[in-house]
Amino acid sequence: MSTPTLSIPELIQKKRNNIPLSASEMKQFAQGAATGEIPDYQLSAFLMATYFTGMSFDETANLTRAMVESGEQYDLSKMKGAKVDKHSTGGIGDKVSIILAPLAAACGLKVPMMAGRGLGHTGGTIDKLESIPGYRVVLSKEEFTKIVSEVGCAIISQSKDIAPADRKLYALRDVTATVECIPLITSSILSKKIAEGAQGLVMDIKVGNGAFMKKKTEAMLLAKTLKAVAKRSKVELRATLSNMDQPLGYAAGNALEIYECIEVLKQADLNPYQLSSADLKELTIHLCAQMLEVGKIVKNYAQGRKLANAKLVDGSAWEKFKVMVKAQGGDVATLDEPWTYMHAEKVIEIKCRKKGYVTEMHTEALGRLLIQLGGGRNQVGVDIDHTVGFFFHKKL
Structure with a gap:
């Protein structure tokens, strides 16, 4: 005898009362989110109920699988080379993916990267790449796989056909204060990565006052959950915990972060203030080494670091970028003169009134301020000003 299908209010009630949902109920919810059958107000209620009551591991795994199956799945098995992706939980000035994808590709990996827009107080890789005139973040399945196969990497926004349930929930989480929820974070990240066809995944889990995970214990629990759910889907996952008590690199803001990425990739001091990207470069090399290990390009981490650093220094990563x-329609000429295209018309210097040391940075507040200035969004679909941003002359 089959179990009767519950109504959506009954599913929400079960989650509110912390009663585990079955795999079939998770599938019902994910399909309803994907098709639009479940209205936003009920989806939002479910998200908030999950935020407060959480999910068991089985629920999280079942939701992830249901979200994968809510749309199309890419089969990259016939593509030569190891397919390894990277994902970050988000922070201020976190521009690693833009450097890392071409760097890993220059080292021999295939990097099929589907990235997101700004979420909460953090910036999004897609918003940053749209600072490059002409760059297309929306590609067909055929275009995407062709570029990954021939170039070695592509960074696109989530296709409307890939995990459409996540596409809907991701946008709602951003405007319903339900971003910082481990089951929702896990299912969102892995549903996209599994559906895009990645064989391996390296996670950069941010910890600190500018991250969604404020405490190391929370970040470790997220890493554990991600690893366990990924293993069920035969995806090898490595996780790194990195500090987000201050912005990463010297720039925050979409176009300015592209500018900093170009500087790192070209191995040149382009910015007029001679600011340092040492922390950004170090994290990128570290994550690339992990990706190369997962993809079996190198035998160990040390070899991975050596290869990644070599491909950055010799210009291979810059050429690949x-x-x-x-390949994605961007105006390459603008990359050679980024300052001409990538700064706001009005620049204001804010100086400290007395000498001293920086002992603390309110990193999340900086992200919120960026949104207030127009560099991010508080509502789904709002246009942003890509030129808005900050340069940080002093750090911790």
């Missing part, structure tokens, strides 16, 4: 940008 330009090829990727061109």
